[in-house]
Amino acid sequence: MKIYLDRRLGDVHDLISFSETLVCVQEYYPDAVDYRPEARLPVDFRKLDEFEVNKYTASLDELSIEDELDFVAIFPCDQQSEQALDFSPFLSLSPVAALDPSIDDGDRPSITVDRVSGLRLGLHLDSWDGLEVSSRWKSRNRIVVNRGPADRYVYLVPVPIEEMAESVASPEDLHPGEVADAYVRNTGRAPCLRMLQPANVAYVCCTERLVHDACVRAGGIRAESRHYLGHFVRN
Ligand SMILES: [Fe+2]
Numbered sequence: 001m002k003i004y005l006d007r008r009l010g011d012v013h014d015l016i017s018f019s020e021t022l023v024c025v026q027e028y029y030p031d032a033v034d035y036r037p038e039a040r041l042p043v044d045f046r047k048l049d050e051f052e053v054n055k056y057t058a059s060l061d062e063l064s065i066e067d068e069l070d071f072v073a074i075f076p077c078d079q080q081s082e083q084a085l086d087f088s089p090f091l092s093l094s095p096v097a098a099l100d101p102s103i104d105d106g107d108r109p110s111i112t113v114d115r116v117s118g119l120r121l122g123l124h125l126d127s128w129d130g131l132e133v134s135s136r137w138k139s140r141n142r143i144v145v146n147r148g149p150a151d152r153y154v155y156l157v158p159v160p161i162e163e164m165a166e167s168v169a170s171p172e173d174l175h176p177g178e179v180a181d182a183y184v185r186n187t188g189r190a191p192c193l194r195m196l197q198p199a200n201v202a203y204v205c206c207t208e209r210l211v212h213d214a215c216v217r218a219g220g221i222r223a224e225s226r227h228y229l230g231h232f233v234r235n
Pocket of ligand 1: 055
């Protein structure tokens with residue numbers, strides 16, 4: 001799994017950083033009382049070395065339709081394009097579904113809240129389409145646009161859920177979200193990438209196959225994000 005970067009966004013070292021340290025949120029952040037038990041988040045990010053740059057990143061020019069849905073990409077997206085659902089150079093092979101926008105503050109370690117319990121999730125797998133692990137490659141991916149004004153950070157564990165299932169006991173008895181949770185809990189030094197998403201920048205990712213979360217860059221201002229589900233491929 002690679003992140004394909006639109007070079008207009010600048011240098012890879014300014015956009016992507018790396019951690020191998022996942023912490024238990026409730027232990028690491030004393031004020032994190034509204035997290036689910038066992039929630040994990042990455043800390044201690046550092047710059048990628050040259051080996052990791054080649055392993056985890058590539059130029060958007062190198063992405064093709066042959067990569068199907070198995071990629072992450074980040075690219076500029078202005079308001080006009082978003083209103084027209086013109087996510088060039090990506091197009092969706094299925095109708096695009098817009099989810100509710102969200103507005104998040106920079107005062108929390110991460111933003112995703114479980115709709116049922118109201119607790120923050122930390123690293124997690126989405127399940128909009130609800131497919132089993134072996135069929136997740138068919139799930140819709142998503143485009144998330146940051147409308148600002150604050151920058152966002154997106155956390156990604158670059159290990160697809162199918163690979164996670166290989167190192168978890170009896171994955172067939174677990175929901176894919178539980179497979180992801182078990183992997184994250186049991187893997188002390190799981191790699192995690194942090195992608196800077198400035199205002200008016202969008203990313204594409206299959207969040208039903210890749211464990212993720214996001215936060216707003218600290219500093220007290222908010223960021224509005226807009227979410228679109230589809231089968232987005234490189235045009
Ligand atoms: Fe999510």
